[in-house]
Amino acid sequence: MWERQSGARVVAPARPRKLAKVPFVELADGRLQGVVSSGSDIERVYVSSIGAGDHAYSCSTNNNRPCGGARGRMCKHLEALIDEAILQFGLDRVARYLRVDLGAAPGGGPEAIRALHGPASTAGTAAAAPVFSRFLRHLAYLELPPTTAPLPEMHWFPPRWAAR
């Protein structure tokens, strides 16, 4: 029984995906949000988000300049964010988090999420800085030293991959 299992799987493991376009994506703070690399300027990144429930969207640079393409509709950064989130977390989890009913949408599938049409979000724009700093914290994990001292607590974390 799952409730009585020490090694119960709570979160499905992330699935591998290419990171060049969208190096960071998360389901957090009531939003699907992440960092999208600019297609034209290698020094620039966008922080994009879609709210759960209201589907309010925002897209701005990490320096808080609004994205030119996000006026009244989804820009290409938001579309890339959605596609990569579906790859990483799976369609069901993304739909559940955003509270999108896949069955009710015409065509179902990823199109139901790409077709979301919420208002522009000021909360999402305000959250750009914390999202970006979490992305930096996430990158900093690559710089942390490994160790050969045992971590017995990791026995609580089996890979729990779906059966192949």
Place this chain on the structure above:
Amino acid sequence: MTRADVLGAPVPGLGEALDVVTGLDRSLVAGLLRPAPAQAAALVSLAESVSGTPLASRVAEAAENVAAGACGEDHLTAIAAARMALLGAVHDGLLGRVDEATGRARADWTAPPAEEACAPHLRAAARSWLCDLARAGWQGIDHDLVAGSAQVISAMLADLRLRRLAALLDGFAAELAASCPGAALERVPERRWADLWSRAMLLAHPGARDGLASCTTTGRLLPLGIDLHEHATAVQAQVHAVLEPADGGPARLVRASVSAPKPDTVVGMGVWQLLRPHLSLLAACGDGRSMDLAGMPVTGEGDLLWDDEHARPGAPADAFATARAALAGAVTPAVAPLDRHPVRICEPVFLDGYTAGTDDGAVTFTVAGQRLAVDVGRLPSAGPLTHALVAASTSCIALLRWDAGAFTVQPLAVETTVRQQTAAVHAGAWAGGTTQTAGVRAERAAAEAVTVLRERAGRLLRR
């Protein structure tokens, strides 16, 4: 394994102890801030269950105070300690069964030299967050409460002496964050979160100490297989092996570990790439070689504190030959007192002459009339050993584990018959690299992902 039949026999007192644990785990769902009568009763049961131990008075006092709505840190520490003591007893009962089944002798525990507790302020901050969690309960968690751990975890990750606690808290907090808000949870992983919570409380206690090397060892190391552990932001590989000491003493079971924090997008083959450079033993496993150790530090728990300085590649050594010839007679290491928990049971065994079957998609081995579930969920994703190969196997090197009331086996390697020939397939075969087509493609993709992240980090981190 010499006697699989004993694994099915009941362990005296185990059910009663687990009932008390289950009661406490339930009471953590709603939180201990304003306990309902059922929660207060669970705390009284917990106190009664440890009444014959040195914890008795502290836990009784904690149960009384928490029931009265005064839920202090000392009280919660006593509750966590009592819960872990009960599970420690469960562990001991189960380990007795395991030793009967394997027929192996177990070494005595020798305490390592005491070490000064480090980073008191970080530990205190961690305890304070854990106490807030226990008061709120799993149904009371929200983003703000969970995010309260982020700074402590970041600071702890930078200090290698705190890596055990940091890796635990990081994995725990990520699960809680993914489950927010708690009020909307349909089901709660009660045992698991109470486990993670109580283990973290004890590790954050100022008296907690990490395992230190108690001596060094010299001899021939014969790898059996690789066990992988992984959460979103950390990965650990443990190599199980038989050590034949150069001084002619009895062969013993040991482990060598390597772990690293990681971004959550580094998965599959990417985790082997992270770990590979820091443990030459991973490549030796893949190549089917032994390693010769000279003066390698080892803890009282049989954990080698690997340092490439003390190891060099040895002669070819087949894991199945080692399992057949040396596993039954090897001495099993002791378990450190704080680490006694059923989840920690991972006893290398060699199985053959079993009947493999699939039951509703789940693989089972029937060994000497005893049916054991095979935990294929513990197979690493980047490796050649699949569910189907396990189900078609004729012999197996496995870790014997226990969870949710039953023993299970986790395959490290299997032998199957392919075109009338016996072939060995190892779960961790790709740890050191691979030439198999599917593996090579995965290697390239994973290396590219890390390159992209490093490029992004280089450009954006140090502004």
